[in-house]
Amino acid sequence: MFRRFRTRPLIAGAAAASLFAVSACGASQAGDDANWTPSQPIEMVAPAETGGGWDTLARSASRILEDTGKIDQDMQVINKPGAGGAIGWAYVAGNAGDPHKLFVTSPPIVLVPLAGQSEVDHTDFTPIARLATDYAAYLVPADSPLKSFDDLVTKLKENPASLSIAGGSAPGSMDHVAVAGAANAAGVDASNLKYVPFDGGGEATTALLGGHVDVAVSGAGEITELAKSGKVRVLSVSSDERLDTLPDVPTLKEAGVDYTYDIWRGVMGPADLTDGQVAYYESKFEELTKTDAWRTEIAKYGWADSYLGSDEFGTFLDEQKNATADILGEIGLR
Structure with missing residues (x-):
């Protein structure tokens, strides 16, 4: 059974309002459809301006999925910047149950809510896959x-x-x-x-x-x-070892600082997706990570492959919340 996080009362009204639109697109919300496929273009939300890590991941993944014929519909990258990602998250959260909206994510989905700057957190969404680490x-x-x-x-x-x-x-x-x-x-x-x-x-x-x-x-x-x-x-x-893309740059440990920091990157969807919808996207992103085009892309950016499926990614997010809460306390940010 795939992991599907709850819809909070804050967004329940928006979720209910979106059900008619979703059903009009032909998506089944009443049960799990093992043969589900998208029936319209897919929005891939990057909750930031162009040029950053979220935007890069959204555009790279979408382009390769389309170019390699892995996905059944066009993927449209939508930039929704603001509030450290919270503007984009609120947009997706307001479309609970819509399987044609996804967003790229990284540590801020855990950190920003912990800092009290977002009314939604990772539990308001459906984890699809972790893809890479920067x-x-x-x-x-x-x-x-x-x-x-x-x-x-x-x-x-x-x-x-x-x-x-x-x-x-x-x-x-x-x-x-x-x-x-x-x-x-x-x-x-x-x-x-x-x-x-x-x-x-x-x-x-x-x-x-x-x-x-x-x-x-x-x-x-x-x-x-x-x-x-x-x-x-x-x-x-902040890596354990020097990066192939920046071979002349020392790690923090080489500089005498015992600290590493991973910027994991992944994809999530709104709450209330069916098992069939999650399975569709999970399989497509797993296929993505096995393509030569993707391996070339992550090598270009110095990213490491760190794929996790939906359930494992959800567990990872829960663990990240607990670990980062401790870190924020240690450095006076919480």
Whole structure:
């Protein structure tokens, strides 16, 4: 039996209102249809601006599913930025039972609700599949006086608020935790960092390039080409080992900081999907991860394959909530 999370009273009215539209599309809501297939184009929601990790995953996965003929309908990427992802999540949550809406996700689906900045959390959705894992990259402009992660730590130890640090997620969310956790492990008072949130990694790196912030935190896969262009200097990455895409960049552990941070990436749907609908999408995304095109794509971004099916992904999300609640408390973000 596939894992289908509950619909909360907050969105129950919207879910009920959507049932007529869904039934008009031919989708069965009364039971589990083992032969279900989509009957109209599928919306793939990226809850951020273009250019960040969510947008990249949504467009890459959708394009490859279409190009390889794995999916039975067109996939339309819809960007719904704002509130660290909560705007996009609210949109999907308001369409409970609609099997033609999916969204890409990562740690903020757990972190933002824990910080009290979203009225819905991962339990209001249906896990489909975890696809890949990225890592955090800590970067500065190419002409920055900070030449290494140790330089950054030294500066922050003198005054944690002396540098503005941009991230593409809300306070207390993914990029904030990535930098606060690393700073805390390095002996910096992470609770006093000057974190500047943006709606996606693309906006954060644009702010860095424009001289509006001193440091940025982003998914390593998002800034690989920017690093190769010489416009930024990547001080460190949060992986266990150096990344093939950034071979000259040391890990945090190499920089003397005992901290790693995984940015897992996956796909979820609204609540109240049938087992047949979940099975359809789960099988398609599993097939996606086995294609040469997908392997080439994740290698390009330095992502690691970390596929989990629906049930396993749901269990993983529950575990992530418990683990990250402890981490947020440790670094003063909860």
